[in-house]
Amino acid sequence: MEDRAALRTMLADHDGVFTAAQAYGCGVSDDQLRRRVVVGDWIRLARGVFRVADRPLDTRMRMRIAVLCAGPNAALAGAAAAWWHGLVNSAPTRPTVIARRGRHGSPVSGATVWHRTLDPLDVTSKNGLAVTAIPLTVLDASVDIGVRVMDSALLRNHVRLDQLIEAQKRNVGRRGSPRSRAMVAAMTSGARSEAERKAVALLRNSDVEGWVVNVPVGKYVLDFAIPEHKIAIEIDGFAFHSDAEAFQHDRERQNDLIANGWTVLRFTWHDLTGRPQWVLAQIRAAIRQATAA
Incomplete structure (x- = not known):
């Protein structure tokens, strides 16, 4: 017998997107399920996958639909999973789902599906929801959004x-x-040194002249x-490698340099x-300003 209270709870907990098995678990029979589809209360999305008709499609519904339509053992992944976990504030317009290797089925509308077997x-x-x-x-x-996701997740x-x-x-x-291996290596070996190596490579391949590395200025280098x-x-480096003491020291150092006539440009790994090219543009602009002064 249909348990209406359990059904309402299940629908609310799953954003109105559900499987036939979940409906059966609330006592819904095959006949009741078919009848609700016929009268338009529920919409069939794929074999064994349904949603309620009286709720406008939103981001959470789309993500649930993508995972369920990708079949058993599928999971939300990438930027979409980061949003679902609360690691980022913005959801991607097109969710990514990982489906099991060897999956046979129709393409999942509105989603990107990667095929591989997850540990x-x-x-x-x-x-x-599987994530x-x-x-x-x-x-x-x-990889999808940028290294700031890794930095923020570690920092928090x-x-x-x-x-x-x-x-x-x-x-x-994997794709x-x-x-991502390079990002992890940078985090492990020390972000500042890795960022400095990238800065050297960038300057060497630019038209910026007269730059030198590790320059002693007063009590600073x-x-x-x-x-x-x-x-x-x-x-x-990354915020992950920062702390309050280092932050305070960097600001005091910057203020001292400015007080002594230096223009200070700060750049991050990001x-x-x-x-x-924006980094180089900022350096060129500072050179032009200094030359014109």
């Missing part, structure tokens, strides 16, 4: 470095694996400088990897 350690359930576990989610979302203690390393080892060869124009270029 059980890399899958979890959140709010009744990649946080370590793998962070790795994949960092959503994940540990050792968990990222283990998830990377379990998922070698984006080389990029600048990461980079263009002494002729008194331009200091400081490289920040700047160097995500918008290197």
Whole structure:
């Protein structure tokens, strides 16, 4: 017999998207299920997958639909999983789902489906939906969105470095694996030094002249400088590698340099990897300003 209270709870807990098995679990019979579809209360989306008709499609519904329509053992992944876990504030317009290798079925409308077999350690359930576990989610979302996802997750203690390393080892060869491996390596070896190496490579391949590395100025040693124009270029690592004491020291150092006539430019890993031409444009602008003064 249909348990209406259980059915209402199930529908509410699953954003109005459900499987036939979940309906059966609330006492709904085959005949009752078919009747609700015929009268328009429920909409059949795929074999064994339904949604309520009286709720406008929203982001949570679309993500649930994508996972359920991808078949058994599918899981939400990438930027969509990061949003589902609360690691990022914005949801992607097109969710990504990982379906089991060898899946046979229709394409999932409105979603990107990757086919591979996930280790059980890399899958979890959140709010009744199969989602990649946080370590793998962070790795994949960092490829989709940028390294700031990894940085933020580490800084907020959503994940540990050792968990990222283990998830990377379990998922070698997946889409984006080389990029996420490089991000983890940078986190492990020291973000500031890795960022400085990228800055050197960027400057060497540019038209910026007169720059030098590790320049002593008073009681400080600048990461980079263009002494002729008194331009200091400081490289920040990931926020994950920062602390309150280091932050305060960097600000005091910057204020002292400015008081002594230096122009201080600060760039981050995100700047160097995500918008290197903008970095060069800022340096060129500082040179022009110094030359015109």
